[in-house]
Amino acid sequence: MSLAAIAARRALLAPRPPAAPDQALHGAVARLALRCLYAELTLYPKPGLVSLVDNGSHGDMNAETFMRSLFALRHYFSRICRAGAHGALFGELKRLGIEAEARMLLATRGINTHRGAIFSLGLLCAAIGRARAQGVALTPAGLRAVLLLRWGEELAAHTVPGAQQSNGLRVADLHGAGGAREEAALGLPSVFETGLPALRATLAAGRGLQQARIDALFALMARVSDTNVFHRGGAAGAATVREQAQAFLDAGGTGDPHWRERALACHRLFVARRISPGGAADLLAATCLVHAATSGTLP
Numbered sequence: 001m002s003l004a005a006i007a008a009r010r011a012l013l014a015p016r017p018p019a020a021p022d023q024a025l026h027g028a029v030a031r032l033a034l035r036c037l038y039a040e041l042t043l044y045p046k047p048g049l050v051s052l053v054d055n056g057s058h059g060d061m062n063a064e065t066f067m068r069s070l071f072a073l074r075h076y077f078s079r080i081c082r083a084g085a086h087g088a089l090f091g092e093l094k095r096l097g098i099e100a101e102a103r104m105l106l107a108t109r110g111i112n113t114h115r116g117a118i119f120s121l122g123l124l125c126a127a128i129g130r131a132r133a134q135g136v137a138l139t140p141a142g143l144r145a146v147l148l149l150r151w152g153e154e155l156a157a158h159t160v161p162g163a164q165q166s167n168g169l170r171v172a173d174l175h176g177a178g179g180a181r182e183e184a185a186l187g188l189p190s191v192f193e194t195g196l197p198a199l200r201a202t203l204a205a206g207r208g209l210q211q212a213r214i215d216a217l218f219a220l221m222a223r224v225s226d227t228n229v230f231h232r233g234g235a236a237g238a239a240t241v242r243e244q245a246q247a248f249l250d251a252g253g254t255g256d257p258h259w260r261e262r263a264l265a266c267h268r269l270f271v272a273r274r275i276s277p278g279g280a281a282d283l284l285a286a287t288c289l290v291h292a293a294t295s296g297t298l299p
C-alpha cells in the first residue's frame with residue numbers, strides 16, 4: 001500500500017470531531033422528514049395511494065420509485081433547514097426546492113413522486129431551522145407563526161417560471177381548487193388545524209401511531225382542496241373523496257372495530273375510479289413531521 005493510501009485510510013479511521021449543534025439539528029430534521037415520508041409510504045390501507053402492498057390508482061409509480069426519490073432528497077431537507085436558520089428569503093428556499101425537484105425527476109426517470117412534499121415539508125424544515133435559530137419554542141403555534149411571519153407574504157405571491165402548464169394551476173383555474181400554494185400561503189391550516197388534532201386525538205384515545213396516521217389521513221381527505229384529485233377525477237372525484245372520508249370519520253374512524261374493512265372498501269373504490277388523494281398524503285407526512293418535531297425528538 002502506498003504512503004498516500006495509508007494516510008487516506010488513517011484519515012478515514014480517525015475519530016471525527018462532533019458536529020456543531022446547529023449542523024446536528026439540520027441533519028436530525030432531514031432524517032425526521034425522510035422518516036415521516038417513509039411512514040406515509042408504508043401506511044396501509046391508504047385510499048388510491050401507493051404503498052408497499054400495491055400501487056393504488058397509479059400505473060407509472062410504485063414503492064420503489066418513492067424510495068429512489070426519497071434517497072435523492074436526503075440532502076435537500078438538511079440544506080433548506082440550514083437556509084431557514086440563516087434567515088433566507090423565500091427566493092432561496094424556492095431555488096433549493098426547484099433543485100430538489102430536478103434531483104427527484106432524475107432519480108425517478110421523470111415521475112413526480114414528491115413534488116408536493118418537497119414544497120410543504122421543505123417549508124416546515126426551514127421553519128424549524130428558523131424557530132431554533134431565533135429561540136422560538138418548537139410548538140405547533142410557534143412553528144406556524146415563524147412560517148407565516150417570515151415567508152407568508154412571499155408565499156402568497158409565489159409563482160414558478162414555466163409553471164403555467166402545471167396540473168395544479170390548470171385545475172385551480174377550472175375548479176377554484178387552492179392546492180399546495182394556497183395551503184402554504186395560509187400557514188398550512190390543514191396540517192395545524194386538521195391533521196395534527198386528528199393524529200393527537202387518536203393517540204390520546206390510546207390507539208397507536210398507525211391508527212392515528214389513518215385517522216389523520218381521512219381527516220385531511222375530508223378537508224383538503226387537493227389539485228391531484230381535481231386533476232384526475234374532476235369535481236365529482238373531489239366530492240367522492242370528501243364524502244367517503246367524512247363517512248369513515250362519522251363511523252368513528254379507527255375507533256370503529258370494522259375500520260380496516262371500511263378503509264379497504266374506500267381504497268378499492270378510489271382505484272376503480274383512478275382517484276388519488278396525493279395532496280392529503282403529502283400533508284399527512286407534514287403532519288407527522290410537526291408532531292415529531294414538537295414532541296421533543298430533536299437535539
Ligand SMILES: CC(C)(COP(=O)(O)OP(=O)(O)OC[C@H]1O[C@@H](n2cnc3c(N)ncnc32)[C@H](O)[C@@H]1O)[C@@H](O)C(=O)NCCC(=O)NCCS
Binds near residue numbers: 114280
Ligand atoms: C407550488 C408547487 C407545489 C406547484 O404546485 P402546482 O399546484 O402548480 O403543481 P402540482 O399540481 O404538480 O402540485 C404539486 C403537488 O402538491 C400536492 N398538493 C395538491 N393539493 C395540495 C394541497 N391542497 N395542499 C398541499 N399539497 C397539495 C400534490 O401532491 C402535488 O403533487 C411547487 O411545485 C413549486 O412551486 N415548486 C417550486 C419549488 C419551490 O418553490 N419550493 C419551495 C421550497 S419551500
Ligand SMILES: Nc1ncnc2c1ncn2[C@@H]1O[C@H](COP(=O)(O)OP(=O)(O)OP(=O)(O)O)[C@@H](O)[C@H]1O
Binds near residue numbers: 050056058114115116
Ligand atoms: N403514497 C402516495 N401515493 C401516490 N401519490 C402520492 C403518495 N404520497 C404522495 N403522493 C403525491 O401524489 C402525487 C402524484 O400524483 P399524480 O400521479 O396524480 O401526479 P401527476 O404526475 O402530477 O399527474 P398524472 O400522473 O395524473 O399526470 C405526487 O406528486 C405526490 O405529491
